[in-house]
Amino acid sequence: MFEHLDYLTLQQYWWFLIGLLGALFVFMTFVQGGQTLLWTLGRNEGQRDLIVNALGRKWELTFTSLVMFGGALFAAFPLFYATSFGGAYYVWMAILFCFIIQAVAYEYRKKPNNLFGEKTYEWFLFINGLLGIILIGIALGTLFTGGNFVVDEMHLSHWTRPTYGLEAVLNFFNVAFGFMLFFIARLLAAMFFIKTIDDEEIVSRARTVLKYETWIFLILFVYVTAAILTMKGYGYDPHTGAVSLVAGKFLRNFLAMPVVAGLFLLGAVLFLWGIFADLFFGSENGIFPAGVGIVLVVLSLFLILGYNDTAYYPSLADPQSSLTIQNSSGSRYTLVAMSYVSLMVPFVLGYIVVVWRAMTRGKMNVQEVENDPHHY
Template identity: 30%
Template sequence: MFDYETIRLIWWLFIGVVAIAFALTEGFDFGVCTLLPLLGKSDVERRVIINTVGATWEGNQVWLVLLGGAIFAIWPAVYATLFSGLYVAMLLVLFSLFFRPAGFDYRGKIENPVWRNAWDWGLFIGGTLPPVLLGVLIGNLLLGLPFHLDQDLRAFYDGSFWDLLSPFALLCGVVGLLATTFHGALFLKWRTEGVIHNRARTAVAVLGPLLLVSLAMAMSWMLTAVDRPEITHMAGTSAASNPLNKTVVAAGAGWLSHFLAEPWMLLAPMLGFAGLVLAWLLGKGRSTAGAFLMSSLGIAGVLLTVGFGLFPFLLISTTDPRSSLTLWDASASHATLLLGFWITVVFLPIVLLYTRWVYKVIWGSVTEAGVLKDSHTLY
């Protein structure tokens, strides 16, 4: 049904959608956990905060599993390069995520302030460290990674973990943390009442300007000072995958010219800033659902900016530009992409319908009276 070029592009779009879904759903989970010990002043208040995401955090985390699985199946060279070269960083993300199921499940087992406070800070780590590290990862995707491919297409990482911690990448990590915390504060404001609602609104008012300023700095830095290579020759968008069968040259700080070449792509950063500004303005007031929707649109716009900016690159190599991986030369076979497409067409709507049903069933404000009344099924 679809030729090789078309199905490659479809999968690029699909994996982008999964990445956005992960950022929006797991993003407010992370933000709520970051805010847990900061906005919750008592055990009951912290139980209220935890139970705003208590019924959905596991389901939201499935988007991360789906994202990793899709990259493994569709872009195996990208998966191999990332998960071998960035092994330490990936393990740090994984280990920090371990605090989440343990914290949610064990916190309420013992009614001891020291025990519960320890798990609260464990949840804080599990909500704070992953967005920082994932933000650093996005920063390094934009800067490029030091790797090369040999003639057998084996990937060799030429850097170290500490090389990932450049000033620009760290700034992207700050943006990632502020984005999830801001998103989580809006979610808390939507799902709580009383003192937690008011504290969340205050957090939104404080975090909004910090996020917008850091995001403006990162985008300005990317557009004016970060080098972007250009492909001068490649086998073709329907050719068999061979990343070395192309010519790539350094083009200096070419991100701005890349966007100006296709002006419609500028809609992505415009959506990012407009959505986050509106989320901040609405979030400071009485709006709940509207502010959260604007935050979701803003975060989606930021990720679309990254995707459009990289296109057609998936991984940029700084040590051997020819080894850079693109969606045209780093994908699995045509048959694999088609099989994965039909599996997705069948099962993804089921997942979405089930997710919609879950949120419909559990939706409503989480109150102190509610968590005090139900100490058996609630966290």
């Protein structure tokens, strides 16, 4: 089946899969968003335990989606993996550290006689939710703004700045993208708590978070969207591979792919509908349309980055070193073999759905957490 597809179609197929997995990961970052709301929503130890345990039943699913995303990226587009992870490694090491301390926190927060005390591990969770998500957003922002790298004829890359990726935090768009992702995570978390927690005080405070932070998200979202639609991007000649700067490249991509533009608009509407349903109509199910919406928005952003002859990772040091889905992918043989493996993705996603349902059969309350000998 897959061996009959041409090389470019295989590359586009894998970019779509990576975009979908990346979008699912962004949805699952409600776990990190919830961690930053721990002290906002939980005013006593019992409420904080309830919040941590509601998130603790989901945090491993975030890791599952992250591992799938990273593994697919490594298999399908190894040059990007080597260029970004091997060049901008200060940023990625900081992200890795944030996720390591998250795992440690869930493991040891409630262990008797733990070395640092419960409060320290709660700070670990907060750091993971704040810095971890903002840094991931900044890293994703560089797909639009570019990185300081050079790729030679042997497909060996090296970074041209001694800051090795940390210079990305000096770009306002990247930072705005990171904070937008941060507030998306917090809004999704608030809706998740409304759906899954049986505590009137926590649910009331979660609705207050939606009331005020939706406006912050909207300001960031409008800015990021306007910046993307007006910024210059890098296109390339699919025959020669020559890269050139194109005014309004991403707007051109939306116009050239109206289905993708429709997905973006539909996703934005669904995300806002989920918020408004929980906030103004007394719903408890806003997390579902909002979750689908954010997946569609992020997926459409990945598609305008990689499709329509676009360099999805521009090089600021040498534009001709910019990465495209054609010059950074694995071999045709690799893509064909991995395409058969990709048929397992629906089963993995099905596993996530089954586990989600098994862990969220009813609303959690403080008594349930106190009676659970294995609580976080």
